[in-house]
Amino acid sequence: MSSQHDFHRIKRLPPYVFAEVNAMKARARAAGEDIIDFGMGNPDQPTPAHIVDKLVEAARNPRAHRYSMSRGIPGLRKALSGYYQRRFAVDIDPEAECIVTLGSKEGLANLANAITSPGDIVLVPNPSYPIHPYGFIIAGGSCRFVPVTPDAEFLKALDRAVRHSVPKPIALVLNYPSNPTALLADLDFYGQVVEFCRHHGIWILSDLAYSEIYFDVMPPPSILQIPGAKDIAVEFTSMSKTYNMPGWRIGFAAGNKTLIAALARIKSYLDYGAFTPIQVAAAFALNGPQDCVDDIRALYKGRRDALIEGLAAAGWDIPSPPATMFAWAPIPPAFAHLGSLEFSKLLMREAQVAVAPGIGFGEYGDSHVRIGLVENVQRTRQAVRNIKTFLGSTGQVLEASEKQRAAGTEQ
Template identity: 55%
Template structure:
């Protein structure tokens, strides 16, 4: 390489150091856009309390506590014995699993999915969502996300360099009016909206008509739609969660994620999939080809056993969450905490009782932890519109839930809100 004498031999080294410094500064600026993780505050307080020997009833994280059904585990063990299954897999997922995904949609929703071009396996939904954002969003793009919302729906876009505009998804607000206003008023024009129903954290459910409106709006304004169907099977009282793919023409603008984490108690296995729009599937496949070699093949074969096997295990898992839901909601009602009964998801979204409302969700969550020995997720962690609520995840057994209710009642009594002779807090109607 030609080099001026005045540059000296260290010039190229100095230039490399300069570029490294600039790259590091860019990376740090991206990290600066991520706020402190609110849930870490309560998690650290919970661990500190447990180190002191305190028994904390933990409703904070939606981490299934049950075992994966035996037939799925057995399939994993059998396939993992084969030496030909331990090499790299493929970023799109093995063809057999993609065909199983296609059949799953056909059987459940009467929707045809092309396994070659409209389906891709992901390392859980979280990885797929984050990589899809990186694959499709440019710096400065606008993304619409309901508020409150699952954090990765917000911060996956932020990490990709996009700006997020919140759309209120709360009682008393017309979501579609707010959504259309956000589309019209945002600059640059929104590129994508990210939805998830049944909702984490609110447990809010929608009918197919909702998705019909979403698809029509997306086509009118040329906006992509990403839908997270993580809680498709955690449904109660005869209700069934719709898929956005059931809407005619949805795949022109939309993709949908599903994870096996909740339906099959496979959270730690990290396996899910995305279906829908061919261009978005191709974009995710391309970026994954640089980032990973796909999920361990025996895990994918076990996922086939999950999707194609007897689905009674899925119904049993949902029934367990229903029984826990019933005990928790009944107990909170007995304490005068009049929370809504969810008809789906593994969460109870609880409005903070009026006497504590001014505290906000983080301080109220701390109070529950310190005084009732109950750990919940503060609603502020899901967006500022969530600060009036806390979230209970149904991950403790019924005896532990009853213990938590006793602790909450004791806290209410100590605060003079639940006299020993009375069962209920007298608070403003919600």
């Protein structure tokens, strides 16, 4: 029998960087340490009660226990269409231009499988959420990285990538508000990207999972607001962050009919869709009162302010994220030489605070760590105090760290 390392697709996936930090976290907790965990973007609050009540009500109907529809129940597709009309003034045909997915991650991965031939090149920002490149790598494609900042440099890099890639790229992935960097794009940027990609015949896959988690700024736009975008673009959205429904696994793809049909074809072989009561409750969430979304936004804003202001006072300046549930934090200068994985381990060991190393989001993320706003304000302030103490003893910490690493090398 061959080992798993001989499997072609597994060989193309590096070890999951976050696994090393997670294992360290588990060991620390087993030893009785109280680790304040900002590592995973996993909403910690319950799903709003009216959505849970609708799930329970729908689950009591025996007819809802049968196979569902892999494209999603009509009521949920209509609810998504209503959301796009209200929020973006974009018309989405619930029959041909949208599909329900098991979270945006599954949708992205299956669409990558549907459109990628071995050796195809896809343009992906770096740093980015791991499924953006690896969905295509699993499907047999190759990635060429472009900058993540939505500006003139991005557009120049896009032009260079198309001129110098052989074969020509088939698709471009966008993600604004961005995970992990929290960067925002505007309609002017989207307009230029759509014009460029239409001209070159390149599909656009836009991940808009954080569309409703924004602070102090205009609501983030959709690429589908650009005239002609539907000719080449599909957009992924999700219930996970907007309604505190991460474990429910409900997301959507909307836009270009050809891409939606391709995703529907692949999914028809792979799944029967999410459990119908979950879809009924998701439709109820989209169609119902939205004050719960305002509350979720306010919760993350309070945590963001406690974190950013507290760390600034402690001597660690981090840009205040205008959107998402993450802060993208440059490693403090004294520790920059360590790289993000070693710095993350040091922070956990010395300050009992877990963060996600930037290298897990791509090589260009190694100068940063991602801090998830997933602990309450009280715990966030405790983390700030721990980090302040840690930064106050930088010299000793670095000396001890170097000794420990040297001892590890000698063994």
